[in-house]
Amino acid sequence: MFDNFVVPDLLPAAPELFLAAMAAVILLADVFIKDSRRTVVFALTQLTLLGCLVIQFVTMTGEVTFTFSNMFVDDLMADLLKAVLYMTVFVVLFYSRGYVLDREPMAKGEFYVLTLFATLGMMVMISANHFLTIYLGLELLSLSLYAMVAMNRDSVASTEAAMKYFVLGALASGLLLYGMSMIYGATGTLEITGIGQLLMTGQANKTVLVFGLVFLVAGLAFKLGVVPFHMWIPDVYHGAPTAVTLFIGSAPKLAAFAVTMRLLVTGLITLSQDWQVMLIILSVLSMAIGNLAAIAQTNIKRMLAYSAISHMGFMLLGVTTGVVGGDARMALNAYSSAMFYVVSYVLMTAGSFGMILLLSRAGFEADNLDDFKGLNKRSPWFAGMMMIMMFSMAGIPFFIGFFAKFAVLQAVVAAGYMWLAIAAVIFSLIGAFYYLRVVKLMYFDQPADETPLVAPLDMRVLLSANGLAVAVLGMFPDILMIGCVLAIRHSVIA
Amino acid sequence: MDFQTLVFFFLSAILVFASLRVITARNPVHAALYLILAFFSCGGVWALLQAEFLAIAIILVYVGAVMVLFLFVVMMLDINIDRIRQGFWHYLPLGALLGVLMVVEMGLVLGSKYFQVPASEAMLPANISNTKGLGALMFSDYVYPFELASIILLVGMIAAIVLTYRGPKKSKYTNPAKQVFVKAKDRIRVLQMPVEKD
Numbered sequence: 037m038f039d040n041f042v043v044p045d046l047l048p049a050a051p052e053l054f055l056a057a058m059a060a061v062i063l064l065a066d067v068f069i070k071d072s073r074r075t076v077v078f079a080l081t082q083l084t085l086l087g088c089l090v091i092q093f094v095t096m097t098g099e100v101t102f103t104f105s106n107m108f109v110d111d112l113m114a115d116l117l118k119a120v121l122y123m124t125v126f127v128v129l130f131y132s133r134g135y136v137l138d139r140e141p142m143a144k145g146e147f148y149v150l151t152l153f154a155t156l157g158m159m160v161m162i163s164a165n166h167f168l169t170i171y172l173g174l175e176l177l178s179l180s181l182y183a184m185v186a187m188n189r190d191s192v193a194s195t196e197a198a199m200k201y202f203v204l205g206a207l208a209s210g211l212l213l214y215g216m217s218m219i220y221g222a223t224g225t226l227e228i229t230g231i232g233q234l235l236m237t238g239q240a241n242k243t244v245l246v247f248g249l250v251f252l253v254a255g256l257a258f259k260l261g262v263v264p265f266h267m268w269i270p271d272v273y274h275g276a277p278t279a280v281t282l283f284i285g286s287a288p289k290l291a292a293f294a295v296t297m298r299l300l301v302t303g304l305i306t307l308s309q310d311w312q313v314m315l316i317i318l319s320v321l322s323m324a325i326g327n328l329a330a331i332a333q334t335n336i337k338r339m340l341a342y343s344a345i346s347h348m349g350f351m352l353l354g355v356t357t358g359v360v361g362g363d364a365r366m367a368l369n370a371y372s373s374a375m376f377y378v379v380s381y382v383l384m385t386a387g388s389f390g391m392i393l394l395l396s397r398a399g400f401e402a403d404n405l406d407d408f409k410g411l412n413k414r415s416p417w418f419a420g421m422m423m424i425m426m427f428s429m430a431g432i433p434f435f436i437g438f439f440a441k442f443a444v445l446q447a448v449v450a451a452g453y454m455w456l457a458i459a460a461v462i463f464s465l466i467g468a469f470y471y472l473r474v475v476k477l478m479y480f481d482q483p484a485d486e487t488p489l490v491a492p493l494d495m496r497v498l499l500s501a502n503g504l505a506v507a508v509l510g511m512f513p514d515i516l517m518i519g520c521v522l523a524i525r526h527s528v529i530a
Numbered sequence: 531m532d533f534q535t536l537v538f539f540f541l542s543a544i545l546v547f548a549s550l551r552v553i554t555a556r557n558p559v560h561a562a563l564y565l566i567l568a569f570f571s572c573g574g575v576w577a578l579l580q581a582e583f584l585a586i587a588i589i590l591v592y593v594g595a596v597m598v599l600f601l602f603v604v605m606m607l608d609i610n611i612d613r614i615r616q617g618f619w620h621y622l623p624l625g626a627l628l629g630v631l632m633v634v635e636m637g638l639v640l641g642s643k644y645f646q647v648p649a650s651e652a653m654l655p656a657n658i659s660n661t662k663g664l665g666a667l668m669f670s671d672y673v674y675p676f677e678l679a680s681i682i683l684l685v686g687m688i689a690a691i692v693l694t695y696r697g698p699k700k701s702k703y704t705n706p707a708k709q710v711f712v713k714a715k716d717r718i719r720v721l722q723m724p725v726e727k728d
Binding site: 041042044049056060063104105107108144146149150153156160166168169172173175176179180182183186187189399400485487 | 666670671672673674675677678679681682684685686688689691692693726727
């Protein structure tokens with residue numbers, strides 16, 4: 037019976053294997069490296085991420101490949117999202133480097149090892165085609181993040197944030213698992229493409245499916261951080277060390293988007309009429325509460341946390357409007373607009389938190405809005421960069437955030453939800469207030485803090501590149517948009 | 531009644547008795563020891579059902595590792611059993627109601643027509659044991675989740691160390707020979723520091 041053992045095709049999962057092996061190597065290398073030579077660990081981590089990117093492109097086949105008994109899928113959407121993921125983590129680590137070095141408990145090599153394992157978890161989620169791998173990837177990501185939030189262990193705020201994140205995260209994982217078990221009960225399979233095919237035949241029991249779907253959507257909503265499952269976001273963003281906030285706020289959104297697409301669109305598209313209603317409620321509430329609550333914040337990390345909630349709500353509009361009343365003609369535009377939105381959001385959020393890290397230094401966190409006062413007098417160039425980020429997040433033309441919102445709105449209108457589009461525009465207008473307030477503080481107020489910026493050159497260069505990318509991609513959004521359309525057509529629609 | 535049935539009743543009787551004693555024993559250490567007995571008898575019942583892997587796993591993992599740790603914790607803590615017992619009759623009606631509710635819910639779920647999945651027909655060939663079958667599956671079809679689970683355990687280990695390890699403790703001692711050579715300027719140092727915000 038077991039004589040015909042076949043070694044699974046490892047090539048599609050080559051980046052994952054490389055990353056896992058390198059994380060183990062770095063973990064061991066860290067033991068033998070003196071504290072003064074900590075840069076070696078940093079360099080090894082960055083080389084690993086670059087190596088993953090190279091391997092990703094070399095092994096790209098342009099076909100949908102399944103391996104590990106259909107638990108792993110490699111398609112264009114996975115390739116594109118993973119490539120963005122490597123670059124995001126690469127940039128995030130450059131931004132965090134100085135901050136981490138200045139804070140003793142975090143200055144160890146474990147920070148980089150945990151980051152790599154979290155990245156591995158996200159890659160597993162992006163490529164998952166099985167409930168089991170989705171869950172394991174999610175846990176790998178979450179466990180690393182819990183530890184990273186608590187890493188600055190002498191800070192009460194960090195410990196509290198980690199505790200809150202841990203308890204609520206465990207609850208959300210429970211919800212997700214419960215939903216998965218219900219769907220397994222109704223279909224008898226855990227494989228997502230298998231579930232999709234089985235549901236097409238209409239044999240499965242609808243009541244049990246919808247019951248499971250509710251829990252599944254609740255679990256996903258928690259991971260995306262949309263209302264009413266958003267309570268952890270402001271506290272965790274605020275309490276976590278800024279370097280970790282930058283990481284949590286950017287890269288995991290890509291993985292959460294991929295899992296949403298795989299579960300809801302690949303697996304449960306026949307239930308679209310049921311989950312559409314849920315997603316519309318979630319997204320309208322998120323845009324309302326996110327944008328309104330952000331106005332009242334004085335801490336910029338909290339403000340960006342509420343802004344994250346509203347952006348994820350906006351992104352969900354794109355996922356919602358793919359199939360209307362069983363008609364899937366709009367699907368390509370809608371899903372690719374959502375993907376474009378999430379990629380551009382990650383780009384903007386990395387830059388914004390990068391700016392907070394730029395203004396921070398040893399013993400001082402620049403996480404209040406007042407710390408941005410008069411930035412123009414201290415550094416006109418970086419004030420300009422921050423202005424680009426804020427304009428882009430507010431959706432002012434012609435930055436990338438504008439096109440992201442525009443594409444999603446187009447999909448919403450094409451699907452016939454006029455009222456939804458109007459609500460989205462109104463909430464975005466309300467949101468523009470607190471983004472523009474940051475710009476006002478930078479340009480029209482006197483600086484409270486005249487200390488010159490101390491960030492290293494590599495960070496300045498990358499941060500400038502990040503800001504310019506937001507501006508340039510805003511002028512030429514087609515480059516990214518074509519990639520998203522290709523990825524969705526290739527991976528999801530077929 | 532054949533021998534196997536006899537063994538089954540014997541083990542089950544011990545299992546039921548031990549489980550009852552777990553919740554009725556006054557001494558928490560006794561309760562933990564009865565729980566070990568219950569696990570052990572449970573392992574025996576599974577072995578009778580030819581699930582020898584599960585039987586060994588419960589004895590190795592639960593009896594060998596989890597319960598020893600549990601016993602250790604129970605012995606370390608000073609648990610006042612009488613204080614815990616206070617208000618037992620007061621809470622009994624609520625507890626009983628919840629218990630009955632859970633039984634009803636369980637019955638509804640198990641009896642509902644949605645979850646009547648027919649038992650799997652696939653049987654292992656006679657010459658292949660349960661353990662071998664599980665092992666082969668784990669390293670062929672399920673190798674990917676299996677490796678991921680091991681990485682998760684590794685992350686758990688790293689996280690625990692990161693959050694608790696505070697570096698080696700070096701003992702402090704003073705060298706009297708060096709002490710007598712100390713000068714005033716070694717003891718006090720005047721620093722010029724920039725003013726830090728916060």
